[in-house]
Amino acid sequence: xxxxxxxxxxxxxxxxxxxxxxxxxxxxxxxxxxxxxxxxxxxxxxxxxxxxxxxxxxxxxxxxxxxxxxxxxxxxxxxxxxxxxxxxxxxxxxxxxxxxxxxxxxxxxxxxxxxxxxxxxx
Numbered sequence: 001x002x003x004x005x006x007x008x009x010x011x012x013x014x015x016x017x018x019x020x021x022x023x024x025x026x027x028x029x030x031x032x033x034x035x036x037x038x039x040x041x042x043x044x045x046x047x048x049x050x051x052x053x054x055x056x057x058x059x060x061x062x063x064x065x066x067x068x069x070x071x072x073x074x075x076x077x078x079x080x081x082x083x084x085x086x087x088x089x090x091x092x093x094x095x096x097x098x099x100x101x102x103x104x105x106x107x108x109x110x111x112x113x114x115x116x117x118x119x120x121x122x
Contacts, residue, residue: 007115011108014115016041027092027102034100043074044092045116051081051090052113059085081109 003018006026013033015026025041027034036044050072062068062085070081076096081088083106090112091103104112 009108009111009115012104012112014112014119016119029102029104029108032102034094034098034102036094040077040094040096043077044079045119047072047074047077047079047092048090048113048116051079052117055081055085055088 004016006013006015008014008028011030013026013028015028017024017026020035022037023035024038025036025044027036027041027044051070054070054072055068058068058070067083068081068085068088072079077092077094079090079092081090083089087106088109089103089105090109091101093099093101
């Protein structure tokens with residue numbers, strides 16, 4: 001995938017620019033965007049993948065109409081999935097000096113996770 005890319009869908013966008021001096025990554029929703037350092041973007045990707053795998057793993061333990069909340073955390077990033085194992089939204093809080101919060105609805109989350117699983121920039 002080269003040094004630069006942007007992936008986007010309805011209500012989400014991911015970006016990467018390896019040549020950027022400080023903020024290489026981009027996370028965005030319909031009405032918000034935040035640039036992330038390489039470390040923050042990697043942490044987000046790792047935590048999003050972990051949460052996705054956890055939601056799939058616990059699906060067989062839940063009743064059909066049971067909702068679940070799953071959290072994961074790194075040094076400067078907290079992430080939460082909330083909903084059903086096959087349909088959930090994601091919310092995150094960046095806890096570094098910039099401090100921000102963002103979230104995606106169910107549809108955007110599923111599309112964004114598909115894109116993030118296929119990233120090969122690292």
